[in-house]
Amino acid sequence: MKDTRPFPPLKNDNLLRAARGEVVDRVPVWVMRQAGRYLPEFQELRKLHDFFTVCRTPELACEVTMQPLRRFDLDASIIFSDILVIPQALGLTVEMHAGVGPVLPQPIRTPEDLKRLTPDGALSRLSYVGDAITMMRHKLDGRVPLIGFTGAPWTLMGYMIEGGGSKTMSKAKAWLYDYPEDSKLLLNLLTDVIVDYLEMQVEAGAQMLQIFESSAEHLTKDEFLVWSVPFLRRIRDDLVDRLTKKAVSTVPLTIFAKGAGHSLKEQSELGYDVIGLDWTVDPVEARAAVGPNITLQGNLDPQDMYRDPSELHTLTTDMVHKFGKSRYIANLGHGITPQTPIASMEVLVDAVHKAL
Numbered sequence: 001m002k003d004t005r006p007f008p009p010l011k012n013d014n015l016l017r018a019a020r021g022e023v024v025d026r027v028p029v030w031v032m033r034q035a036g037r038y039l040p041e042f043q044e045l046r047k048l049h050d051f052f053t054v055c056r057t058p059e060l061a062c063e064v065t066m067q068p069l070r071r072f073d074l075d076a077s078i079i080f081s082d083i084l085v086i087p088q089a090l091g092l093t094v095e096m097h098a099g100v101g102p103v104l105p106q107p108i109r110t111p112e113d114l115k116r117l118t119p120d121g122a123l124s125r126l127s128y129v130g131d132a133i134t135m136m137r138h139k140l141d142g143r144v145p146l147i148g149f150t151g152a153p154w155t156l157m158g159y160m161i162e163g164g165g166s167k168t169m170s171k172a173k174a175w176l177y178d179y180p181e182d183s184k185l186l187l188n189l190l191t192d193v194i195v196d197y198l199e200m201q202v203e204a205g206a207q208m209l210q211i212f213e214s215s216a217e218h219l220t221k222d223e224f225l226v227w228s229v230p231f232l233r234r235i236r237d238d239l240v241d242r243l244t245k246k247a248v249s250t251v252p253l254t255i256f257a258k259g260a261g262h263s264l265k266e267q268s269e270l271g272y273d274v275i276g277l278d279w280t281v282d283p284v285e286a287r288a289a290v291g292p293n294i295t296l297q298g299n300l301d302p303q304d305m306y307r308d309p310s311e312l313h314t315l316t317t318d319m320v321h322k323f324g325k326s327r328y329i330a331n332l333g334h335g336i337t338p339q340t341p342i343a344s345m346e347v348l349v350d351a352v353h354k355a356l
């Protein structure tokens with residue numbers, strides 16, 4: 001049965017205030033992939049349960065979501081899941097191979113393979129994510145906001161065609177030129193599922209949403225504007241439309257398009273509240289490109305987490321000074337890597353909170 005109890009009131013809303021451009025008590029900080037492999041308690045839990053079993057079991061997903069919050073004074077939680085649950089819900093097999101990452105043994109190779117996708121009922125096959133979100137809102141007891149997320153269409157298309165991660169996304173890029181109409185069909189199909197999925201997450205209790213366009217880095221600027229931007233725009237517009245029609249309050253939206261620092265101005269015109277930056281982008285140049293009405297998120301190099309604590313402290317403080325206290329959410333410029341020392345997370349969070 002659906003849990004319809006009201007959610008506990010939010011105690012620390014600095015993340016949401018930063019996203020809306022309101023005054024914050026302190027610069028909010030969270031870390032992409034903050035629940036995961038660098039935490040021994042996550043490794044322990046993973047010895048007992050397969051990756052997607054954790055995603056599909058709300059108690060386990062909530063436990064893993066909570067793990068970083070027990071250790072660090074973070075200002076946000078992000079629901080434990082993966083971007084590849086959408087390809088899974090569309091009928092593709094996704095396996096998580098230790099030391100490799102996601103593997104899709106029967107990828108989409110030709111336009112003919114698109115017939116294997118099953119968009120009908122995809123949303124109901126993702127209902128476990130909504131259940132985990134609702135449970136997590138209660139478990140958080142209002143301590144920090146809960147972020148929901150999705151992969152963006154181009155990034156999901158990449159994994160579905162490559163059959164897993166890829167250094168070049170060459171097969172997926174070949175599709176854009178060999179089969180442009182079928183590529184658009186696939187990107188639109190994914191966009192439709194993503195809008196349904198994000199709407200469901202908001203109704204389940206997600207207080208902010210991040211769209212991961214992690215594979216933007218494989219596109220040129222021109223390609224990004226054709227194969228990513230229109231779909232990112234439609235996700236935002238359709239989602240806001242849907243929520244407005246249902247009289248559900250909309251939540252702040254973040255676009256993280258890794259490697260798309262060439263198109264910050266274009267990203268700022270998509271209607272998203274927050275733009276996530278990778279570490280190659282200079283904070284001052286990013287602010288100049290997007291103007292004053294967008295919140296920026298990022299962007300410490302994840303490799304800086306391997307520096308000694310005093311260096312890390314200085315780099316973090318300098319970063320926060322460059323972004324400033326208004327319209328800023330501190331984060332890394334991409335996911336935290338598996339060997340990161342736990343002490344570095346403490347240094348990062350502490351340095352952000354003390355910087356201004």
Ligand SMILES: Cc1c2[nH]c(c1CCC(=O)O)Cc1[nH]c(c(CCC(=O)O)c1C)Cc1[nH]c(c(CCC(=O)O)c1C)Cc1[nH]c(c(CCC(=O)O)c1C)C2
Nearest residue numbers: 032033034035036037078080081082083101165212214335
């Ligand atoms: C902890 C984890 C996750 N996914 C994977 C792992 C490690 C695998 C394991 O435990 O066995 C496999 C897992 N899943 C994926 C990868 C990347 C593989 C590759 O491209 O080579 C791996 C190792 C695919 C994936 N998955 C995700 C992205 C987008 C973000 C990014 O660019 O890093 C991508 C590209 C998102 C993701 N994935 C995850 C979260 C959880 C919430 C959090 O704490 O942040 C999120 C937000 C969780």
